[in-house]
Amino acid sequence: MEVRVSNVRKEFATFPALHDVSLDIKSGELIALLGPSGSGKTTLLRLIAGLEEPTRGQIYFGDQDASHRSIQERNVGFVFQHYALFRHMTVADNIGFGLKVRPGATRPSKADIRRRATELLNLVQLPGLENRYPAQLSGGQRQRVALARAMAIEPKVLLLDEPFGALDAQVRRELRRWLREIHEATGHTTVFVTHDQEEALELADRVVVMSQGRIEQVGTADDVYDHPTSPFVYGFIGDSSTLPVKVENGQVWVSDRPIGLPITSGEPDGPATLYFRPHEVDLLDDCGGCIAGTVVASRRVAGTRRVELEIGGGRERVEIELPIEHAATQKSRIAFRPRRWKVFPTA
Amino acid sequence: MAEQVTSSNPGRYATGSAATAERLITRIILMGVAFAFLAIFLVMPLVIVFTEAFSRGLAPFLENIADPDTLSAIRLTLIVAAISVPLNLVFGVAAAWAIAKFEFKGKAFLITLIDLPFSVSPVISGLVYVLLFGSTSLLGPWLKMHGIVILFAVPGIVLATVFVTFPFVARELIPLMQEQGTGDEEAALSLGANGWQTFWFVTLPNIKWGLLYGVLLCNARAMGEFGAVSVVSGHIRGVTNTMPLHVEILYNEYNAVGAFAVASLLAGLALVTLVLKTLLEMRYGAEIAATRGH
Ligand SMILES: Nc1ncnc2c1ncn2[C@@H]1O[C@H](COP(=O)(O)OP(=O)(O)O)[C@@H](O)[C@H]1O
Numbered sequence: 001m002e003v004r005v006s007n008v009r010k011e012f013a014t015f016p017a018l019h020d021v022s023l024d025i026k027s028g029e030l031i032a033l034l035g036p037s038g039s040g041k042t043t044l045l046r047l048i049a050g051l052e053e054p055t056r057g058q059i060y061f062g063d064q065d066a067s068h069r070s071i072q073e074r075n076v077g078f079v080f081q082h083y084a085l086f087r088h089m090t091v092a093d094n095i096g097f098g099l100k101v102r103p104g105a106t107r108p109s110k111a112d113i114r115r116r117a118t119e120l121l122n123l124v125q126l127p128g129l130e131n132r133y134p135a136q137l138s139g140g141q142r143q144r145v146a147l148a149r150a151m152a153i154e155p156k157v158l159l160l161d162e163p164f165g166a167l168d169a170q171v172r173r174e175l176r177r178w179l180r181e182i183h184e185a186t187g188h189t190t191v192f193v194t195h196d197q198e199e200a201l202e203l204a205d206r207v208v209v210m211s212q213g214r215i216e217q218v219g220t221a222d223d224v225y226d227h228p229t230s231p232f233v234y235g236f237i238g239d240s241s242t243l244p245v246k247v248e249n250g251q252v253w254v255s256d257r258p259i260g261l262p263i264t265s266g267e268p269d270g271p272a273t274l275y276f277r278p279h280e281v282d283l284l285d286d287c288g289g290c291i292a293g294t295v296v297a298s299r300r301v302a303g304t305r306r307v308e309l310e311i312g313g314g315r316e317r318v319e320i321e322l323p324i325e326h327a328a329t330q331k332s333r334i335a336f337r338p339r340r341w342k343v344f345p346t347a
Numbered sequence: 348m349a350e351q352v353t354s355s356n357p358g359r360y361a362t363g364s365a366a367t368a369e370r371l372i373t374r375i376i377l378m379g380v381a382f383a384f385l386a387i388f389l390v391m392p393l394v395i396v397f398t399e400a401f402s403r404g405l406a407p408f409l410e411n412i413a414d415p416d417t418l419s420a421i422r423l424t425l426i427v428a429a430i431s432v433p434l435n436l437v438f439g440v441a442a443a444w445a446i447a448k449f450e451f452k453g454k455a456f457l458i459t460l461i462d463l464p465f466s467v468s469p470v471i472s473g474l475v476y477v478l479l480f481g482s483t484s485l486l487g488p489w490l491k492m493h494g495i496v497i498l499f500a501v502p503g504i505v506l507a508t509v510f511v512t513f514p515f516v517a518r519e520l521i522p523l524m525q526e527q528g529t530g531d532e533e534a535a536l537s538l539g540a541n542g543w544q545t546f547w548f549v550t551l552p553n554i555k556w557g558l559l560y561g562v563l564l565c566n567a568r569a570m571g572e573f574g575a576v577s578v579v580s581g582h583i584r585g586v587t588n589t590m591p592l593h594v595e596i597l598y599n600e601y602n603a604v605g606a607f608a609v610a611s612l613l614a615g616l617a618l619v620t621l622v623l624k625t626l627l628e629m630r631y632g633a634e635i636a637a638t639r640g641h
């Protein structure tokens with residue numbers, strides 16, 4: 001099922017949690033809502049589910065305007081951040097709940113519900129746990145039961161709020177791969193919320209980067225990592241270094257000297273900020289158009305050396321990554337030029 | 348830290364330091380005071396009630412219970428409880444649901460309102476109904492014209508009891524439901540359940556022990572209420588006398604055995620309530636832990 005969010009605004013009391021958000025989700029797609037805490041990810045997910053009503057704007061399921069349909073009518077599978085499993089029901093009863101509450105004519109028989117629960121438990125790789133209670137399960141197992149319960153109603157769309165948020169790193173990585181497999185096996189249109197960029201980039205077909213109630217960028221993992229379209233995305237996804245610069249005469253300038261980066265995509269003249277990845281730099285021996293600075297700090301991080309440089313007489317500092325072989329002694333001078341970079345005008 | 352050690356390992360008392368010994372003495376004194384207080388003010392009266400009731404043996408006790416006026420008082424008390432407890436169960440669940448699961452204007456006011464019966468004297472609660480439905484009140488003539496009798500009759504007693512016992516269920520459930528939040532209900536709705544199914548299959552099982560606890564307290568009070576009921580009852584023997592009122596009447600007539608016989612029934616009810624309450628607390632303490640206020 002295709003889902004289209006069209007110019008949606010959501011206010012709580014008078015506080016705008018979402019400003020004019022639009023998003024097209026393709027049928028069968030696995031899409032991640034990624035952003036810092038408070039950026040409106042959960043709110044957007046709940047709006048799609050029908051747990052909240054938009055203050056303005058529409059949400060379409062296929063060609064139909066679902067904005068004012070109740071959550072029951074939307075037929076979505078929602079996996080809550082803290083699972084919200086029914087604690088007084090067994091695992092099988094939890095999974096079968098959505099079938100049990102169907103109106104008479106469409107309600108499967110008890111035996112069919114039971115069979116379906118067993119099938120789903122096998123799908124989420126928890127065979128034999130039918131008669132356990134949620135309190136008797138580990139966090140990762142609860143997560144799987146919650147997903148099985150959501151899938152039992154054969155939803156048109158699967159929505160997951162921070163599905164792995166409450167789990168430890170090891171289990172997270174395992175479940176991540178597993179969710180991808182389940183998605184490929186079932187083909188549900190799936191939207192999941194996360195604040196973990198690694199999770200989003202690894203798992204999703206497309207990533208929706210959000211900040212302060214707005215969508216900053218939508219794209220594949222490569223798009224948002226290699227071609228960030230806003231300073232926020234550049235800073236939020238992956239490591240980045242920044243340096244205040246000036247754009248003039250088709251060149252990028254650092255304190256009255258061009259640094260050998262020609263402007264190619266028409267950024268306007270004036271003060272700007274240069275963004276680049278600390279590991280995407282070329283060291284230069286001789287500086288005729290480069291960024292040069294003196295080493296003020298250096299530490300080893302795993303397989304590389306992170307070096308902090310003082311630029312332009314100590315007013316600015318940038319961080320770059322060097323091979324460990326590089327000595328980077330204190331006060332020594334290093335000249336470099338970013339291989340890949342972008343300037344954004346200073347607001 | 349030291350306290351944890353001593354309490355988890357009683358053997359240490361013997362070899363404990365001076366400080367531990369001193370704390371032990373303090374503890375014994377405090378516990379002694381508490382138990383002495385309980386004995387004098389709670390246990391002794393209870394014992395007296397039962398000894399007085401059976402002071403002339405079992406036969407007079409049974410005779411007094413079998414007295415038609417006493418039986419009528421017991422019947423009325425049961426009727427009043429049978430009406431007011433279910434009403435307050437429904438009111439209480441509805442009020443707690445509204446307060447715990449929705450945001451709306453006037454919520455704080457509603458909470459204050461629920462506490463009102465706790466904060467005014469029961470006599471005042473009774474008087475309110477007299478002022479409202481009495482013959483000199485605004486409604487009085489209209490009620491009389493239509494032949495509706497509220498005061499000095501069962502409806503008045505039920506109203507007063509409902510009012511006095513309103514907070515018990517609601518107060519028990521509000522903190523519990525607030526703590527549980529709306530997650531389970533949202534999950535049920537997202538799975539296609541309608542409002543009633545959500546309540547029946549999800550909300551109710553989540554609150555059932557707290558609810559039972561509230562109902563127990565509500566029932567004990569409904570059967571034992573004296574002040575408010577006394578004002579609206581009119582004390583008509585065999586007609587509008589509840590058990591507590593009947594105890595007073597018998598006592599004022601110097602029928603000590605009769606008074607204590609009825610009182611022993613009420614005391615028995617209190618004991619049963621206490622035992623059930625303790626069992627609930629032991630078994631489901633965590634689920635109903637939220638309130639320890641009353
Ligand atoms: N029910 C609510 N009432 C008031 N404010 C809310 C409510 N839900 C969310 N918000 C606010 O909306 C903003 C976005 O919240 P949310 O969507 O939960 O962010 P995220 O999931 O990205 O952390 C936050 O500032 C939050 O405080």
Ligand SMILES: [Mg+2]
Binds near residue numbers: 041042
């Ligand atoms: Mg969230």
